[in-house]
Amino acid sequence: MRIVSIVGKVLIGAGIILLLFVAYLVWGTALQQSHTQNVLRSTLEHKAQSTQVRDALAQTATQDQLPTGPPVVAPTTASPPEGSPVGEIRIPAIGIDQVIVSGTATQDLRQGPGHYTNTPLPGQAGNAGMAGHRTTYGHPFYNLNVLKVGDPIVLTTVQGIFVYDTTGSQVVPPSDGAILQNQTGAWVTLTTCNPRFSASTRLVVTAKLVHSQLFAAAPAATTKPPATKGHKKGHPETTAQTGALAGTSNGQVLDAVLWGVAVAVAGAVILLAAHRYRRRRWVIDGVGILVSLVLLYYFFTAISPLLPASL
Numbered sequence: 001m002r003i004v005s006i007v008g009k010v011l012i013g014a015g016i017i018l019l020l021f022v023a024y025l026v027w028g029t030a031l032q033q034s035h036t037q038n039v040l041r042s043t044l045e046h047k048a049q050s051t052q053v054r055d056a057l058a059q060t061a062t063q064d065q066l067p068t069g070p071p072v073v074a075p076t077t078a079s080p081p082e083g084s085p086v087g088e089i090r091i092p093a094i095g096i097d098q099v100i101v102s103g104t105a106t107q108d109l110r111q112g113p114g115h116y117t118n119t120p121l122p123g124q125a126g127n128a129g130m131a132g133h134r135t136t137y138g139h140p141f142y143n144l145n146v147l148k149v150g151d152p153i154v155l156t157t158v159q160g161i162f163v164y165d166t167t168g169s170q171v172v173p174p175s176d177g178a179i180l181q182n183q184t185g186a187w188v189t190l191t192t193c194n195p196r197f198s199a200s201t202r203l204v205v206t207a208k209l210v211h212s213q214l215f216a217a218a219p220a221a222t223t224k225p226p227a228t229k230g231h232k233k234g235h236p237e238t239t240a241q242t243g244a245l246a247g248t249s250n251g252q253v254l255d256a257v258l259w260g261v262a263v264a265v266a267g268a269v270i271l272l273a274a275h276r277y278r279r280r281r282w283v284i285d286g287v288g289i290l291v292s293l294v295l296l297y298y299f300f301t302a303i304s305p306l307l308p309a310s311l
Helices: 002-047 051-058 253-276 278-306
Strands: 085-091 096-102 126-131 152-157 160-172 186-194 201-214
Touching: 002 085, 002 096, 002 253, 002 278, 152 186, 160 186, 253 278
Parallel strands: 126 186
Antiparallel strands: 085 096, 085 152, 152 160, 160 201, 186 201
16 A cells, blocks of 8 residues: 555656646746846847937837838848847737847747848848747747738848748748758748647748838948858858757757756655654645755756757
């Protein structure tokens, strides 16, 4: 009977941990991303060199002040350091208003939509690529499939405001980096895992620049376009790590295992202590819950990158 009781408690504990992990993925990661977005937005506004830029960043894409002029591209400049803000993306049709971060690695996409650093920056000539989560970390691209031809995608950087019209969407394999191939004109390509709660394919939305407004204080062009290791003319690699589209799991298995062991050991110690010191059980339970929650947080943080990136 004691063995049955122990097994029952273990199963109950495992069920509680699973529920807590689901809550962490749905709400915990969203809170993390929201905080990071606020920091990125403040950083982006701080590095803006004119009130014109700051005012543009503070506007919403539903206002009538969006540019209606011809699609003039911005000068080519080097990409910001990985993890730093690139600009803002606003898609009124699906309620997106997010700061874009430089890079598409796991730690970058946790902050917000990421810019493929081997593609042109938003507003510049060529095909600017961006990726974003679909169901966790604020799920910025959750409803990307809802976009219709003609829906505007507004990108604001320190160089100007750029309005793209959606031209279409498609589903491709995760290895199809060709969809980010450079091309004539100014385009933006958005990618996310597909279907929701899976990373088996990638949903791709393309849009073409139709209107723009360059800022007077826009950064000048670099002497030569930025190059990244592994870059090939006409067919840039899509990420520095793999050359595949963003969304591949790249967490550290050892980290997840070590935190998992720490959670198991802590749980066993707490149960033994509560059984031995029954008169102080409420104190042990209280401290044990706090310690367990902290360890579980780090365990969830370590294990989530091992799952498909859309989760």
